[in-house]
Amino acid sequence: MESFGVRLDRVTAARGPLCVGIDPHAGLLERWGLSNDVAGLTRFSETVVEALADRVAVFKPQSAFYEQFGSKGLAVLESIIRQLREAGALVLLDVKRGDIGSTVAAYAAAYLDPSSPLYVDAITASPFLGVGSLAPMFDLAAKNGGGVFVLALTSNPEGGSVQRAVAADGRTVAQTVIDEISQLNAGATPIGSMGLVVGATVGDTGHDLSRVNGPLLAPGLGAQGGTAQDLRTVFGSAIGSVLPSYSREVLGKGPEIAGLRAAADRALDDVRAALSAAS
Ligand SMILES: O=C(O)c1cc(=O)[nH]c(=O)n1[C@@H]1O[C@H](COP(=O)(O)O)[C@@H](O)[C@H]1O
Numbered sequence: 001m002e003s004f005g006v007r008l009d010r011v012t013a014a015r016g017p018l019c020v021g022i023d024p025h026a027g028l029l030e031r032w033g034l035s036n037d038v039a040g041l042t043r044f045s046e047t048v049v050e051a052l053a054d055r056v057a058v059f060k061p062q063s064a065f066y067e068q069f070g071s072k073g074l075a076v077l078e079s080i081i082r083q084l085r086e087a088g089a090l091v092l093l094d095v096k097r098g099d100i101g102s103t104v105a106a107y108a109a110a111y112l113d114p115s116s117p118l119y120v121d122a123i124t125a126s127p128f129l130g131v132g133s134l135a136p137m138f139d140l141a142a143k144n145g146g147g148v149f150v151l152a153l154t155s156n157p158e159g160g161s162v163q164r165a166v167a168a169d170g171r172t173v174a175q176t177v178i179d180e181i182s183q184l185n186a187g188a189t190p191i192g193s194m195g196l197v198v199g200a201t202v203g204d205t206g207h208d209l210s211r212v213n214g215p216l217l218a219p220g221l222g223a224q225g226g227t228a229q230d231l232r233t234v235f236g237s238a239i240g241s242v243l244p245s246y247s248r249e250v251l252g253k254g255p256e257i258a259g260l261r262a263a264a265d266r267a268l269d270d271v272r273a274a275l276s277a278a279s
Contacts, residue, residue, distance in 0.1 A: 004090075004122055004147030004193035005185075008215055011057045011090055012243070016268045017275065019058040019092065019217065021247030022048050022080070024065045028248065032255040038072045041065070045080045048251070051260035053087035060124075060217075060245055063095045078117050090121040092149065092217070098126030098134065105136035112137065112146040122147030124197060124217075128162065128173075131180040138184055138194060147193045147215070152177045153207065155199025155220030175207050185213040191241060200226030200244070202234055209238040216242045221267075222249025228267075228274035244271040 012018075024044045026036045032047075034040035045061075053059075066077035084091050097107040110116055111123045122141070125134050127150045137148050152174045153163055163174040171179070178196060185192025192214040198205065199220035209216065216235060220226040221244055228244065235242050246267045253263035 001145035003145055003188070004141065005188055005191040005214070007121065007145065008058070008090060008147065008193075008243075009190045011088070015055060015057040015089075017243055017271060018056055018264065018268045019060050019243050019245035020048075020052060020056045020250050020264060020267075021094065021219065021245055022059055022061040022065075023247040023251065024062075025248070028251055028254075031252070034255075038069050038076065041069060041073060042076050044255075045076055046083075047255055047257070048260065049080055049083045049087070051254070051257040052250075052264055053084050053089055055261070056089060056264055058090045058092055058243060058245075059084050060092045060094050060219075060247075062247070063093055074118070081118065081120055085121070092122040092124070092147070093118070093120040094124045096124045096126045096151065097137075098129050100129060101133050101136055104134055105140075108137040108140040112140045112144055112148075114144055120146075122149060122193075122195070124149045124151065126151050127177045127180075131177055141193060145193075147195055149195035149197050149215070149217050150177060150181055152181075152196040153198045153202045153205055155201045155224055155226065159199075160202075172207065174205075178207060178209060178212060181214060182211040188213060191215060195243075198234060199224075200230050200234060203230075204233050204236075209235060212238060212241065214241065217245055218242050219245040219247070222246045223252075228270035231271070231274050232277070239275055242271075242275065 029040045066073040181194050184194045195215040197217045200218045201220040250263040253259040
């Protein structure tokens, strides 16, 4: 099986470096004229699939918005994961999982084992029980051509108090995460399969991202105030590995198919301009 890094490189070369988050907030459902229930969730999700599945490289459904409707919500999630993947996109499921190693192995089986109903190309993970506790995820991802995106410097204002705390060896917690993920990606070409999450809102991080050799997911664009121009400041020389991610900024332009497509095109134009200006 080809690695996630190889597959990501190919799909972003063909479709452009863009991730669209699928976050069916109650407020968005209302704006789209949909009910805040499973029927509304289904209609919303299928409209995003119809508008964008064949043109955007990566989709990041936010699991929480599906989980809140129980098994019926998860059935919708399973269905759109399948449709997005059949349309040639990669699915990065935003679940931010993390636990002790033996439990992490079960999360890995849930999302990164091809026989699972919720199998996806990659997931988000939380490293705050120790990056090493995520090893079963890294192992299963590597075995099956999957990816794991580990939180490093998140876009929310509260993140810094934990992530920028200085550990006993003088590095910040975030730099420790960055360094451990860098080791997992060492030597991979064209890019490794273990990613990091660094928010577009965090400014000049003061952290060294130069050796990650893996994809850098940048959420926080649009609704949270980050702009494509900010990416240069945040990522510096690592900007070539950035996967910019927009949710509400694109979804807010629905429910018309044309509106969603125009918003995704605009986002891609913005990030392309920012990434090429930097190279
Ligand atoms: O892991 C993430 O995707 C994530 C990390 C982070 O630091 N900040 C962040 O906003 N996210 C997610 O990215 C999405 C942002 O949505 P918008 O603000 O609408 O673009 C949400 O699903 C968040 O859960």
